[in-house]
Amino acid sequence: xxxxxxxxxxALAALALAACGGNENSEGSDKVIKIGxxxxxxxxxxxxxxxxxxxxITLEVVEFTDYILPNKALAAGDIDLNAxxxxxxxxxxxxxSGEDLVPISTTVFxxxxxxxxxxxxxxxxxxxxxxxxPNDASTLPRAxxxxxxxxxxELSDDFGITGDETKITSNPLELEIIPMEPQQTAxxxxxxxxxxxxxxxxxxxxxxxxxxxxxxxxxESETVEPYINIMAARAEExxxxxxLKIAELYHTPEVEEAIKEExxxxxxxxxxxxxxxxxxxxxxxxxxx
Numbered sequence: 001x002x003x004x005x006x007x008x009x010x011a012l013a014a015l016a017l018a019a020c021g022g023n024e025n026s027e028g029s030d031k032v033i034k035i036g037x038x039x040x041x042x043x044x045x046x047x048x049x050x051x052x053x054x055x056x057i058t059l060e061v062v063e064f065t066d067y068i069l070p071n072k073a074l075a076a077g078d079i080d081l082n083a084x085x086x087x088x089x090x091x092x093x094x095x096x097s098g099e100d101l102v103p104i105s106t107t108v109f110x111x112x113x114x115x116x117x118x119x120x121x122x123x124x125x126x127x128x129x130x131x132x133x134p135n136d137a138s139t140l141p142r143a144x145x146x147x148x149x150x151x152x153x154e155l156s157d158d159f160g161i162t163g164d165e166t167k168i169t170s171n172p173l174e175l176e177i178i179p180m181e182p183q184q185t186a187x188x189x190x191x192x193x194x195x196x197x198x199x200x201x202x203x204x205x206x207x208x209x210x211x212x213x214x215x216x217x218x219x220e221s222e223t224v225e226p227y228i229n230i231m232a233a234r235a236e237e238x239x240x241x242x243x244l245k246i247a248e249l250y251h252t253p254e255v256e257e258a259i260k261e262e263x264x265x266x267x268x269x270x271x272x273x274x275x276x277x278x279x280x281x282x283x284x285x286x287x288x289x
Contacts, residue, residue, distance in 0.1 A: 031242055032058045035231075036070035036082035039063070043262035044255045051249045057242055068093075074232060075099040081233050081243055083107050083250070087277075088138060088161060088226035091284035102238050103230035103277050105247030106270040108259065110199035110229070112139070112146055113213030117189050122150045122215045127173050129193035135179035140164060143196040144177075145223050150215050161226045161287055199266055210265035219268050225280055228270050 033052070037045065045061045052059035062079050064070045070082040071093050085093075087103060094101055114122060133143040141163050148155050154170035155163060165177055178192065185197045186205035194214070202209065209216035217224050231247050233240065249255065256269045272280070 031056065032060055033081065033242060033246060034060045034062050034079040035246065036062045036064055036073055036079040036084065038065070038067065038070070038084040043258040044250070047254050047258045048246070048249055051252060051254060052246060055245055055249070057245065059246065071097070071099065071101065071232070074101060074234065077234070080237070081231055081246060083229070083231040085229060085232075086138070086227045087230050087280050087284050088287075090230060090232060091281060092138075092288050095285060095288035100235040101232050102235045103281050104233050104238050104243060104274070105231045105250065106272040106277055106280075107229045107231055107250055108267045109217075109219045109224060109227065109270050110267050111209040111213075111217040111219065111224075112142055112196060112198055112227070113202055113207070113209035113216035114146065114150070114194050114196055115186075115189060115202070115207060115213050116194045118193050120214060122152065122194070125152065125173055125175065125193060128176065129173065130176045130178055130191070132178050132180055132185050132188050132192045132195040134182040134185055134196065134198055136182055137162075139182060139198050140179055142227060144168070146196065146215070146217060149217075149221065149223060161284075203263070203266060208264050208266045219270065226284060228272075228280070230277065 049059045049061065062073075064073070064084070067085060067089065070079070070084055071090070073079045074082050075097070081104075090101070090103060093099070119125065131147070134140060141159065141161050144153070144155060144163065144165070144167075145159070145161075147153050152173070152175065153168055156167040156169050159167045165179070168177075180188065182198055182201055185195045186201050186207070189195050197205070197207065199209065202212075207213070217227075231250065233243050237243060251269060251271050259267050259269060
């Protein structure tokens with residue numbers, strides 16, 4: 001009987017300790033925050049983990065292999081934050097899903113670039129030249145906006161971030177615009193005059209916007225706002241001090257240096273205030289409602 005009583009008391013003590021542990025790690029000292037990402041091997045994450053540790057926070061980086069599950073996991077409470085997506089993609093997800101998620105900070109911007117094996121300046125384009133652009137719903141309008149910014153063509157006033165080729169109002173060089181699967185845009189470089197290649201695929205092909213592109217997005221331009229990446233949380237926890245501390249750490253010189261070293265200028269830290277980030281979100285939602 002005494003043995004049974006001892007076992008029962010031991011079990012109750014274990015349960016009590018577990019309950020008191022809450023959001024702490026196995027050492028019982030640090031708060032644990034789970035952040036969902038795509039590509040946990042990014043150079044910034046080990047730096048973030050170490051910086052968070054100094055703040056008494058155990059940052060657990062949870063890797064996902066697609067672009068939907070990190071938001072679903074955040075909404076379900078399986079993770080506390082995520083940092084992997086543009087404000088445009090995020091806003092579209094929130095609008096379609098109805099999940100109560102919000103951005104709490106900006107992270108990086110990855111420029112879309114214009115690449116060529118045949119010319120060295122966008123001004124060298126000739127009549128009838130072939131132009132490859134990604135055909136996915138988010139990058140196609142982004143590519144056309146970039147061509148307009150470069151002075152190559154003009155788009156209708158209502159083009160926004162959801163327009164397509166039918167919204168081209170002027171194409172003086174009669175360029176042949178060829179939408180294709182994003183992965184193909186790097187492979188067809190020998191067959192077209194220019195190809196607009198998104199950042200990730202350019203990196204896979206060994207290309208960097210700041211050194212290899214003949215033209216690329218300016219992070220200061222208003223047209224790139226939809227493509228700034230953000231860190232997101234559940235709306236009811238947007239003011240959580242520990243989450244805001246993690247967002248703050250992303251903007252430290254140590255993290256910026258790690259990103260510069262790994263991505264060679266193909267990713268740029270964006271520092272916007274909480275108010276500016278909230279305004280971006282409101283503006284993006286208007287496009288999808």
